[in-house]
Amino acid sequence: MKMLEVAAGLICRDGRYLIARRKAGAHLAGLWEFPGGKRQPGESLMECLQRELQEELGIRIDAPIPYRIVRHHYPERVVELHFFRCTIKEGEPAAIECEEIRWVRPVDLSDFEFPPADQAIIESLQREAEEGWNVR
DSSP states (O other), rough: OOEEEEEEEEEETEEEEEEEEOTTTTTTTTTTEEEEOOOOOEEEEEEHHHHHHHHHOOEEESOOOEEEEEEESSSSEEEEEEEEEEEEEEEEEOOOOEEEEEEEGGGGGGOOOGGGGGGGHHHHHHHHHHTTTTOO
């Protein structure tokens, strides 16, 4: 079965995370996600994330900090998601390669429909917020 490596950014500002809705026609179209995308051959995961966030949102980020890896088996593929905490260094996010974007508090992430692979991350971010972890 085909395996895809994906880098995703956990971009937090004022206690809210940036999420993006996938475009129609894409795999898992219409669902919300933490922005990022597929790793290209010869590209590191950090380079992938920086490229994807520039293409999708028009932003540049500081050096991403590894957060967690989630492997999920979909019927048609296996996805290995590498989540990174990151901050915006340059630009203001815009929905360039996605339907729309929103800044959402961790407690409200459950109000949005995400792919199954993202559920563990959502639960982790909500737990951190409940415990009063200092998020950027």
